[in-house]
Amino acid sequence: MKIDNLVFELTQACNQSCRFCYNYWRDGSTPLPGPDPVLARKTLKKLLSQTSVGTLAFSGGEPLLLPNIHDLALYARFKGCRVNVLTNGTLLTQDAVDNFKHIGLSAIQIPILSADPAVHDTLTNLPGSWRKATAAASMVVGVMPREACSVLVITRENAPGITETLELIKKLGISQVMVNRFNLGGMGLKNKSSLTLDRDTLKKAFADTESFAAANPGIRFVSGVCTPLCVMDPAPYPHIRFTWCSTDFSRRPVAVSYTGDVRFCNHSPHVIGNIHQRSISDILTDPVNIGRYATVPDHCRDCSLFPRCNGGCRAASEQVYGSFNLPDPVVEVGH
Numbered sequence: 484m485k486i487d488n489l490v491f492e493l494t495q496a497c498n499q500s501c502r503f504c505y506n507y508w509r510d511g512s513t514p515l516p517g518p519d520p521v522l523a524r525k526t527l528k529k530l531l532s533q534t535s536v537g538t539l540a541f542s543g544g545e546p547l548l549l550p551n552i553h554d555l556a557l558y559a560r561f562k563g564c565r566v567n568v569l570t571n572g573t574l575l576t577q578d579a580v581d582n583f584k585h586i587g588l589s590a591i592q593i594p595i596l597s598a599d600p601a602v603h604d605t606l607t608n609l610p611g612s613w614r615k616a617t618a619a620a621s622m623v624v625g626v627m628p629r630e631a632c633s634v635l636v637i638t639r640e641n642a643p644g645i646t647e648t649l650e651l652i653k654k655l656g657i658s659q660v661m662v663n664r665f666n667l668g669g670m671g672l673k674n675k676s677s678l679t680l681d682r683d684t685l686k687k688a689f690a691d692t693e694s695f696a697a698a699n700p701g702i703r704f705v706s707g708v709c710t711p712l713c714v715m716d717p718a719p720y721p722h723i724r725f726t727w728c729s730t731d732f733s734r735r736p737v738a739v740s741y742t743g744d745v746r747f748c749n750h751s752p753h754v755i756g757n758i759h760q761r762s763i764s765d766i767l768t769d770p771v772n773i774g775r776y777a778t779v780p781d782h783c784r785d786c787s788l789f790p791r792c793n794g795g796c797r798a799a800s801e802q803v804y805g806s807f808n809l810p811d812p813v814v815e816v817g818h
């Protein structure tokens with residue numbers, strides 16, 4: 484079995500506590516376990532003995548909390564994976580970036596949430612994080628300009644300044660930008676009233692991004708969180724590449740945690756098996772698991788857009804309603 488895209492969550496721990504974080508384990512109620520580098524390595528070895536992976540994204544939590552992150556990245560490279568690191572950037576050092584360059588990473592993704600340090604730091608809940616994240620982005624651009632990527636999570640709080648944020652990202656020399664709408668889950672559920680975008684604000688944010696993208700053809704824009712087509716049609720934004728997940732595991736980012744738990748994707752809270760007990764191909768091809776994700780929500784039953792839209796991000800439905808059989812909760816957000 485080959486898996487094209489896999490998110491490997493190296494730890495649940497993080498030195499930030501972003502108010503929009505979709506990690507299902509991050510609801511502020513329990514202390515999180517610290518990083519376990521030995522178990523992370525054991526699980527990665529097990530995973531790559533069971534399957535070949537096209538692009539493997541190291542995520543978390545914060546992957547730079549793992550002291551053996553370079554060892555793990557090198558191991559995955561030896562196994563033929565393209566390797567991306569999704570980090571908040573605050574722990575990145577020049578040495579770490581130099582090592583990532585030698586290992587041949589395909590992307591280092593850092594959030595730049597606003598041109599205004601106070602807005603960024605309020606969203607991450609960590610004073611000083613804007614300064615560190617922008618410095619880290621500059622460091623990555625200096626060593627690996629083509630692999631530097633920023634992620635901009637659009638919330639109600641940073642949407643009004645999106646053009647200024649994109650100007651900053653351009654000034655930093657970054658040529659790949661992931662523009663993701665705020666997606667419900669984890670800590671985001673606690674902060675949904677202050678972060679959720681109404682439809683007009685969402686469309687305005689993408690219109691501003693589209694204008695910027697049209698004027699800056701050297702920067703590539705991707706939007707990676709599926710948005711229901713009845714909430715926002717991507718047609719007016721041709722300079723942004725919109726991606727949609729699929730229930731077919733070859734067209735979605737399968738998530739595996741450092742303990743070996745497998746989930747539908749990184750937004751889903753539901754564990755469908757553990758690779759230390761069964762192989763990942765057994766887990767992903769298990770008819771019970773396939774059946775769980777093959778449903779069509781009643782709301783979407785007569786919609787001709789369903790084959791493209793799939794009801795939006797239904798991992799968010801699992802987080803909000805505890806069911807995959809309902810459309811993305813963003814459908815409920817008013818006009």
Ligand code: SF4
Nearest residue numbers: 497499501504544571
């Ligand atoms: S969004 Fe990322 S950086 Fe922020 S708390 Fe969650 S894991 Fe940490």
Ligand code: SF4
Nearest residue numbers: 711713783786789792
């Ligand atoms: S499939 Fe469902 S969520 Fe998507 S456009 Fe149709 S009704 Fe909306």
